[in-house]
Amino acid sequence: MDNSLSRKIHDMAIECGYDGCGIIPLSALEGYKERFDERLAKTPGSEMVYGKLYELLTNTQELFPWAKSIIIGTIWMGKYRYPASLQGKYAKGFFLSVDTVPESPEYKKKIRFESWMREQGIKFAGGEENAPGMLLPLRQAAVAAGLGIFRQNNFFYGPKGSYYELVGYLTDRECEYINECKVRPCPPKCGLCRKACKTHALFEPYTMHPLSCVSFWTTFGGGVVPPHLQEADFGTWICGCDACQDACPHNRHDWTVGESFYGLDELTELLEPNNIIAAPAEELRDRVIPKTAMHIPPDKVDILRICAERSMKNEAAAARQ
Secondary structure, eight states, rough: OOOHHHHHHHHHHHHHTEEEEEOOOOOOOGTTHHHHHHHHHHHHTTTHHHHHHHHHHTTTHHHHHTTOEEEEEEGGGBBBBOGGGGTTOOOOHHHGGGOOTTTSSHHHHHHHHHHHHHHTTEEEEEEEEEEEEEEOOOHHHHHTSOOOETTTSSSSETTBSSSEEEEEEEESSSOOEEEEEEEEOOOOOOOOOHHHOTTOOOOOOOBBBBGGGGHHHTTTTTOOOTTTSGGGGGGTSSSSOOOOHHHHHGGGOOTTTOOTTTTTTTTTHHHHHHHHHHHHHHHHIIIIGGGGOOOOOOOOTTTHHHHHHHHHHHHHHHHHH
């Protein structure tokens, strides 16, 4: 194993803007399939959500026989402020993703890291940031690399909470760089995340049913409310949901401070629910859909309108109470 290359990869990742970087052998994910199978057994019906991902995430070695290790990097989103008008309506993990802004310096740093790996003759695949259709179980890899832990709401948490973007690469080099994780586990009796989940998608610690998750139904689920859920439980969410993360004591953070995220302040007026409903499809497709980090397809702008209308209805109902 080339320890000097491991250090070079880590140091270059940090130089290119990552907050943390770890490298694990592919063998570190052994047992992941069994854990995935256990999750499917606990959440009957979730196969329709995880079907394609299951094949990708549990057959990495077969799909990429040349792969020997995984590079995983973290980017903390909390350095950006998040407009108050968007909170409770749009998931921060989508709208603060640097992957949605190819012209940003941070995204260009990511490309610089990839260019550097090519210059070193390193073969790699991946580079996605919390994106659907990913090649790797990013959260599992980040935990295995010592960058953080899982909390009861099923999210990866680093030293500054859960609002991290994870970026993973398969590589043909035998490398390893394991960090010393100092993140404290959840108190067993906490449960604040589960209490905040109005649709009971978090029905037990470290388990989530996607077919009861507001984030799923406001994106991949097409904006509809399934028969087993109540419209009121969706609250004012239009795209995604941060309820379980924001209720977590380990996510205490003032989102009114920090750097302005690229183009987001200019977009806040359009993102008001009434403007989402009234805006031409072309404007939503060109200006809003890219901010959803691939969670709403360009030809499905009506998902935004359906969710915006429900958001306004639920906000008005809450005001009357």
